[in-house]
Amino acid sequence: MDAIDVIRVKRDGGELAPDQIDWTVDAYTRGAIAEEQMSALAMAILLNGMTRAEVARWTEAMIASGERMDWSALDRPTTDKHSTGGVGDKITLPLAPLVAACGAAVPQLSGRGLGHTGGTLDKLESIPGWRASLTNAEMLDVLRASGAVICAAGTGLAPADRKLYALRDVTGTVESIPLIASSIMSKKIAEGTGALVLDVKVGSGAFMKTPESARELAETMVAIGADHGVRTVALLTAMDRPLGRAVGNALEVAESVEVLAGGGPSDVVELTVALAREMLDAAGITGKDPADALRDGSAMDVWRRMIAAQGGDPDAPLPAAAVTHTITAPASGVLTRLDAYGVGVAAWRLGAGRARKEDPVSFGAGVTCHAKPGETVTAGRPLLTLHTDDETRVARALEALDGAYEIVPGGAADLHPLVLGKI
Numbered sequence: 474m475d476a477i478d479v480i481r482v483k484r485d486g487g488e489l490a491p492d493q494i495d496w497t498v499d500a501y502t503r504g505a506i507a508e509e510q511m512s513a514l515a516m517a518i519l520l521n522g523m524t525r526a527e528v529a530r531w532t533e534a535m536i537a538s539g540e541r542m543d544w545s546a547l548d549r550p551t552t553d554k555h556s557t558g559g560v561g562d563k564i565t566l567p568l569a570p571l572v573a574a575c576g577a578a579v580p581q582l583s584g585r586g587l588g589h590t591g592g593t594l595d596k597l598e599s600i601p602g603w604r605a606s607l608t609n610a611e612m613l614d615v616l617r618a619s620g621a622v623i624c625a626a627g628t629g630l631a632p633a634d635r636k637l638y639a640l641r642d643v644t645g646t647v648e649s650i651p652l653i654a655s656s657i658m659s660k661k662i663a664e665g666t667g668a669l670v671l672d673v674k675v676g677s678g679a680f681m682k683t684p685e686s687a688r689e690l691a692e693t694m695v696a697i698g699a700d701h702g703v704r705t706v707a708l709l710t711a712m713d714r715p716l717g718r719a720v721g722n723a724l725e726v727a728e729s730v731e732v733l734a735g736g737g738p739s740d741v742v743e744l745t746v747a748l749a750r751e752m753l754d755a756a757g758i759t760g761k762d763p764a765d766a767l768r769d770g771s772a773m774d775v776w777r778r779m780i781a782a783q784g785g786d787p788d789a790p791l792p793a794a795a796v797t798h799t800i801t802a803p804a805s806g807v808l809t810r811l812d813a814y815g816v817g818v819a820a821w822r823l824g825a826g827r828a829r830k831e832d833p834v835s836f837g838a839g840v841t842c843h844a845k846p847g848e849t850v851t852a853g854r855p856l857l858t859l860h861t862d863d864e865t866r867v868a869r870a871l872e873a874l875d876g877a878y879e880i881v882p883g884g885a886a887d888l889h890p891l892v893l894g895k896i
């Protein structure tokens with residue numbers, strides 16, 4: 474087979490045959506297709522799309538490029554969640570222990586942040602001693618000890634995606650729905666979960682800016698899950714404003730612990746409980762209300778066991794940034810808008826995120842939102858606090874926040890509901 478023939482089929486709007494897909498993914502993973510040829514193919518896919526059969530086969534080939542994990546040794550059903558990423562999206566942290574406290578096993582492979590959205594592993598690494606890299610045997614031990622594990626995917630899991638995602642990142646081909654869907658689902662299916670809930674974010678702070686594109690991505694991923702025997706549902710959720718009040722690694726861990734202690738911002742609690750219900754339902758676990766496990770401390774118990782099992786000290790003080798800068802409300806009134814993207818970029822510029830995969834992150838950096846859209850603010854009172862280790866970063870963060878919020882005297886915020894739909 475020849476890479477040029479494969480490229481020509483997609484360039485001309487045709488459909489790849491199953492054997493062409495298998496050969497392409499395998500040959501690329503082995504290094505037998507040049508990066509420039511794969512770039513051309515990725516661009517042709519971005520421009521011309523893929524049929525459902527092509528996406529299913531492409532995903533299958535990516536899964537087959539590496540190992541498929543197996544949790545059949547566990548005595549509980551497995552269920553997991555994937556979020557397409559947003560600003561202040563710390564939901565995995567309270568959610569995994571909460572669902573485990575209700576009787577499921579949660580084997581969660583997570584990623585690091587890139588750009589304006591944070592990554593679950595970066596957040597958890599702000600806990601002193603916590604380790605993201607585990608062997609499969611260690612994952613099983615943590616799952617047995619606590620019911621939930623959150624860690625980095627090993628290099629053996631969907632290596633084709635690892636290579637292709639890095640190439641897409643530098644060739645302007647990330648934003649292809651078939652490629653995003655097959656990338657996410659190949660990793661989640663290879664992870665071996667029996668059930669999966671997708672949190673597909675919509676809005677300025679999300680990958681998908683419009684409900685239409687988010688719905689298309691969600692439908693594509695749900696279909697892939699169904700084709701592979703993984704019970705998959707998707708919630709479309711709002712990402713036009715940040716989730717919760719904390720954006721940044723250690724700040725978000727602290728907020729997650731508040732939720733596990735039965736408090737925390739109402740939107741974080743609402744989404745955590747909504748996703749937990751879906752995860753339990755997809756796993757076939759009935760008769761448990763996740764809201765009870767937040768109230769009675771059982772989710773917190775799992776969190777503490779899970780963090781300790783991965784070397785972390787759940788009681789250790791979290792890192793704090795060296796410098797804070799407070800923005801006060803310029804007027805009294807209702808905060809009608811607080812733009813997720815602006816806040817995300819500000820947190821990133823303060824040091825919470827990275828521009829390149831190799832960059833370090835600052836654990837203490839980020840933004841605290843003292844008010845949420847819909848709340849009343851008073852002129853001169855704190856609106857946002859910026860946290861950073863490097864004072865020179867404040868000016869660029871302020872630029873990102875310029876025009877990112879609006880206060881209207883006597884106004885009302887026109888907020889979308891947090892959960893916009895289910896697929």
Ligand code: URA
Pocket residue numbers: 638647652653654656657
């Ligand atoms: N996340 C992934 O894992 N893959 C993509 O292609 C986009 C987001």
